[in-house]
Amino acid sequence: MTGSNGSTAVSDQPALPKPEGLEGVVAASTALSHVFGEEGKLVYRGFDIHELAGKASFEEVAYLLWMGQLPTRGELADLLQRLGEQRPLPTQVIDVIRDLPATAAPMDALRTGVSALGASDAGQFDDVPDLDEAISLTAKFPGILAAFFRLRQGLEPVSPRSEHNTAQSYLYQLFGREPEEKHWRPSEVYLTLLADHGMNASTFTARVIASTGSDLCSAITGAVGALKGPLHGGAPSKVLDMLEDIGSAENVDRWLTEALDRGDRLMGFGHRVYKAEDPRAEILRGMAAEASTPDFFELSRRTEERALAMLQERKPDRRLYTNVEFYSAAVLSAVGLPGDMFTPTFAVSRVAGWTAHVLEQMSNNRLIRPQSEFVGPMDKKFVAIEQR
Numbered sequence: 001m002t003g004s005n006g007s008t009a010v011s012d013q014p015a016l017p018k019p020e021g022l023e024g025v026v027a028a029s030t031a032l033s034h035v036f037g038e039e040g041k042l043v044y045r046g047f048d049i050h051e052l053a054g055k056a057s058f059e060e061v062a063y064l065l066w067m068g069q070l071p072t073r074g075e076l077a078d079l080l081q082r083l084g085e086q087r088p089l090p091t092q093v094i095d096v097i098r099d100l101p102a103t104a105a106p107m108d109a110l111r112t113g114v115s116a117l118g119a120s121d122a123g124q125f126d127d128v129p130d131l132d133e134a135i136s137l138t139a140k141f142p143g144i145l146a147a148f149f150r151l152r153q154g155l156e157p158v159s160p161r162s163e164h165n166t167a168q169s170y171l172y173q174l175f176g177r178e179p180e181e182k183h184w185r186p187s188e189v190y191l192t193l194l195a196d197h198g199m200n201a202s203t204f205t206a207r208v209i210a211s212t213g214s215d216l217c218s219a220i221t222g223a224v225g226a227l228k229g230p231l232h233g234g235a236p237s238k239v240l241d242m243l244e245d246i247g248s249a250e251n252v253d254r255w256l257t258e259a260l261d262r263g264d265r266l267m268g269f270g271h272r273v274y275k276a277e278d279p280r281a282e283i284l285r286g287m288a289a290e291a292s293t294p295d296f297f298e299l300s301r302r303t304e305e306r307a308l309a310m311l312q313e314r315k316p317d318r319r320l321y322t323n324v325e326f327y328s329a330a331v332l333s334a335v336g337l338p339g340d341m342f343t344p345t346f347a348v349s350r351v352a353g354w355t356a357h358v359l360e361q362m363s364n365n366r367l368i369r370p371q372s373e374f375v376g377p378m379d380k381k382f383v384a385i386e387q388r
């Protein structure tokens with residue numbers, strides 16, 4: 001029997017206590033990034049995100065995460081060259097993506113593509129994860145997604161150009177034309193903002209898999225699967241759906257009231273760690289004001305304002321604020337991406353953080369293997385099926 005939450009109900013199971021979801025548990029030490037939830041502050045390797053956003057390129061941020069310091073001019077040029085060289089996908093991977101139905105979710109295509117990369121006979125991901133593999137995988141993420149994006153429209157994938165940076169290359173491979181600066185610049189800021197975020201669910205997944213001694217593609221395939229969920233990275237397309245469904249400012253109150261009365265969660269609000277506004281939401285709000293149409297920005301602003309007021313009224317003891325996903329929707333749609341490419345674009349950025357975490361895990365590894373509290377019955381005796 002399947003319950004309303006999708007779980008299988010078995011009548012004599014003991015009632016389980018409300019899960020803590022590991023809230024507040026310190027699962028690992030990391031020098032990569034940290035979310036200061038009370039203050040609404042995000043730090044990468046000692047740099048406040050406000051210090052980097054709009055100033056550092058995505059590649060500088062990736063280097064910072066992997067290497068622990070900002071690159072010199074020569075180091076950055078070297079990284080850009082290596083990323084450019086590593087972008088082309090093995091034909092086997094493109095063939096696997098080609099075989100997917102056009103109706104597949106892009107996150108499923110990405111997860112399949114990363115897994116296929118690990119199995120391809122390029123043999124590049126066979127060893128203990130290292131920086132070369134991290135660079136190669138980060139370089140290939142945009143191409144995997146772009147290949148699927150084009151193939152599902154009946155278009156052939158385009159070959160990447162080595163002189164592009166990551167943001168330019170992603171848009172170029174998606175749309176098959178030189179990206180305009182007004183599109184790749186906000187994309188790049190978005191990529192720098194999403195590159196890492198403490199011990200979130202997908203990062204934890206990657207570290208758990210890496211800790212078993214598995215390979216980088218396995219760890220990152222698992223992370224992509226974790227990011228897909230709407231309680232983690234899967235919310236921004238739902239934010240767009242919500243805003244499109246609301247349609248105009250006069251519908252905001254009625255729509256939100258009905259959703260909350262049904263017990264729905266409002267996508268783009270709330271966070272496990274932030275008990276103040278997510279600093280990325282603040283930066284993205286400013287970007288959305290410039291990048292999206294005045295009407296869409298006005299609708300987003302009104303919806304945010306009313307949602308925050310209603311959440312405060314209905315859940316006064318919870319501190320629910322706007323999270324990164326809310327204005328991601330406005331920024332990414334202004335760049336020309338359809339809703340189902342929002343979470344995959346998050347992954348194009350976060351692969352830098354995931355791979356940095358895998359490298360950090362492997363530099364000081366111990367198998368991650370927690371315990372569970374056993375709440376089931378004991379001492380039952382087997383009864384043969386004929387007597388049951």
Ligand code: ACO
Binds near residue numbers: 230233
């Ligand atoms: N809308 C309505 N109510 C909410 C929301 C929301 N967006 N978020 C939390 N609440 C309520 C819950 O119903 C719960 O209320 P209750 O205790 O009265 O039942 C309370 O606030 C606490 O919720 P939890 O689920 O325990 O909080 P948790 O830390 O697990 O949730 C999460 C964090 C999953 C992000 C949640 O806020 C949520 O579902 N938000 C909507 C989805 C979303 O925006 N996801 C993107 C997250 S950002 C990221 O990962 C990149």
